[in-house]
Amino acid sequence: MTNAGLGNVLASKQVVFIGGSGGVGKTTVSAALAVSLAIHTELSVLVITVDPARRLADALGVSSLGNEPVDVDLGSIKAKGRLSAAMVDMKDSWDQIVQRCADPAVQERIFANPIYQNISSQFVQSHDYIAVEVLFELSNRGNFDLIVVDTPPSRNAIDFLDAPARMEEFFSSKLLKWLIAPYRSKVFVSAFKPFNAVAERILGSDFVAQLAEFFVDFQGMQDGFLIRAKAVSELIKSEKSAFVVVTTPSEAPVTEANFLISELVERNLPLSAVIVNRTLPKKLADREVVNAAARLEESAQEATELLVSCFRREHPDVEEELNLALPAIFSRVLSEVENCYRGLSGQVSTEVAQRTRIGADRDSIIEIPQMRNDIASLQQLSGLLEHLWS
Numbered sequence: 001m002t003n004a005g006l007g008n009v010l011a012s013k014q015v016v017f018i019g020g021s022g023g024v025g026k027t028t029v030s031a032a033l034a035v036s037l038a039i040h041t042e043l044s045v046l047v048i049t050v051d052p053a054r055r056l057a058d059a060l061g062v063s064s065l066g067n068e069p070v071d072v073d074l075g076s077i078k079a080k081g082r083l084s085a086a087m088v089d090m091k092d093s094w095d096q097i098v099q100r101c102a103d104p105a106v107q108e109r110i111f112a113n114p115i116y117q118n119i120s121s122q123f124v125q126s127h128d129y130i131a132v133e134v135l136f137e138l139s140n141r142g143n144f145d146l147i148v149v150d151t152p153p154s155r156n157a158i159d160f161l162d163a164p165a166r167m168e169e170f171f172s173s174k175l176l177k178w179l180i181a182p183y184r185s186k187v188f189v190s191a192f193k194p195f196n197a198v199a200e201r202i203l204g205s206d207f208v209a210q211l212a213e214f215f216v217d218f219q220g221m222q223d224g225f226l227i228r229a230k231a232v233s234e235l236i237k238s239e240k241s242a243f244v245v246v247t248t249p250s251e252a253p254v255t256e257a258n259f260l261i262s263e264l265v266e267r268n269l270p271l272s273a274v275i276v277n278r279t280l281p282k283k284l285a286d287r288e289v290v291n292a293a294a295r296l297e298e299s300a301q302e303a304t305e306l307l308v309s310c311f312r313r314e315h316p317d318v319e320e321e322l323n324l325a326l327p328a329i330f331s332r333v334l335s336e337v338e339n340c341y342r343g344l345s346g347q348v349s350t351e352v353a354q355r356t357r358i359g360a361d362r363d364s365i366i367e368i369p370q371m372r373n374d375i376a377s378l379q380q381l382s383g384l385l386e387h388l389w390s
Contacts, residue, residue, distance in 0.1 A: 006244075006273050006366060007351045012039045012243045015147045015235060016272075017161075021244035021256035022153040025277040028262045028375050029246045029368070030150035032265040032384040033086075037146060038083035039076065040157035046138060048086045049150035050160060060085050064385045067134055069143075077382055079198065081145075086138065093130040096137075101224030110217050129229075136228045139235065149183070153256075160265050196248035208322070229335045235272050242272040246356070249276055249351035258359045278370045285348045293341050298336065 010033065011017050018030040027049060032048035046069055047060075057065045065087035070082040096112050110116050139147055145380060151160050170386050235241060241262055247257035257274065264271050283289060296303060307330040312318065318326075368384065375381055 007036065007040060009272050010242055010244075011037060011043060011146070013146060014240035015135070015243060016242045017149045017151055017236075018244050018246060019151045019260050020153070021253045023247045024246050024253050025368075025375075026246045027150050028059055028381070028384070029244075029275055030148055032375075032381050033244070034085075034148040034380055035060075035072075035074070035077075035085055035378070037148070039077060039079045041081050043145040044084070044086045044143065045081060045146050045148065046086065046144040047150065048134070048138065048248035050088045050134075054062060057085070057087070059375060059377070061382060067096070069138065071223065072378075075378060083146070086102055086134075088131045088134050095353040096354075096361060097130075097133055097224075098221070101221035106217050107219075113217075115317065129166070129276060130157070131160055132163045132232045133228060136232045136235075149306070158260070159264075161236060161267070161269070162242040164236070176297075237267075237269065239270070239292050241270070243269055244272055245274045245360075247276055248278050249354040254354045256348060257363060258357065261359050271360060271364065274358055274365045276355060276358070276367045279351055279367045280344060280348050280370060282348065282352075284344050290345070293338065293345070295307055297338055300331070300334055300338075308335075328352050340372040 016033070018026055018033070020026040030047055030049065034045050037043055038045045048069075049065075056104045057063065061083055062070055062072060062085075066087055066089045067082040067086060074083060075089050079188060094116075095111070098107055098116075135147070135149065138144065245257050245260050245264075259275070261271060293359040304327055308326045311326060311330075312323065355365065371380070371384065373380065375384060
């Protein structure tokens with residue numbers, strides 16, 4: 001697939017999920033793809049991160065991000081479309097769900113319940129489903145043609161994709177029915193007394209009561225949760241969605257990428273591309289370059305003498321001490337050049353070997369070369385765009 005081919009494929013979708021292991025530049029690639037699509041198409045693009053790390057705002061030059069999308073000022077970059085950005089805020093998202101799905105009296109009880117306060121702000125495992133809820137809400141508004149989703153690292157990304165199904169399973173689980181049974185029917189009260197007595201001794205009677213009250217109220221929101229879970233699950237599995245896996249040409253990230261690719265295949269989800277980030281120039285392994293390096297190594301003494309001669313000719317008034325040290329200085333410089341080349345050449349060979357391990361069609365693999373500096377602004381992001389869209 002060509003770079004332009006990837007752009008055209010993604011431009012026809014409604015949601016694009018970007019996955020990969022931590023530290024491979026997944027958030028940066030998500031931002032770059034979103035910026036690229038906003039520049040080259042007439043689409044209204046939203047990029048949203050469900051990764052708790054707050055790097056997206058920095059890369060886009062936005063002071064802060066939350067659930068509500070904010071417009072990204074592309075500055076002097078000419079764009080056909082427009083770009084917005086958002087980041088999942090777990091506490092705000094939980095509150096909004098309760099407000100949508102519960103009546104005022106239930107809302108008041110839930111907001112005051114310490115169990116809810118803990119889950120809504122600190123319970124990490126709830127982050128996946130909350131991200132699904134936010135995606136559902138934003139995609140249903142109709143304000144955006146395309147949403148680019150920066151998912152958590154690989155194995156957490158699978159949790160994110162499976163969150164709608166897990167929510168459906170939870171509401172139909174025996175555990176939930178067992179927890180709330182004593183509070184739904186007097187028939188079960190006496191049967192549960194021994195369990196309650198033990199639980200209250202271990203956890204405290206207040207905690208047990210708060211837990212039971214929370215789950216009773218929580219089940220009352222079941223219909224709203226399940227409707228959203230089913231809708232997002234259908235969206236993820238539909239032709240409106242695309243998946244892009246990001247990796248670097250190193251052993252551990254490629255292993256994680258293959259894990260994610262295999263999970264997508266197992267779920268029959270469409271893989272649009274694998275982006276290999278931070279690659280070295282393949283020219284380092286070209287025969288001409290290899291031969292030039294070999295000739296330099298063989299004629300190091302001759303090259304040193306030539307450099308010293310040129311320097312002395314250009315700087316006839318050089319101090320005597322420096323003049324005497326020139327051969328040793330240039331010899332060390334050439335030695336460093338040789339060592340650096342050997343290291344880079346070996347790394348290129350390793351990268352080539354790692355790319356062959358990627359479990360995807362060769363045509364679906366797109367490479368992004370190593371940038372000179374870390375990308376932390378729109379201007380630096382724009383330098384990445386030429387590798388994503390020709």
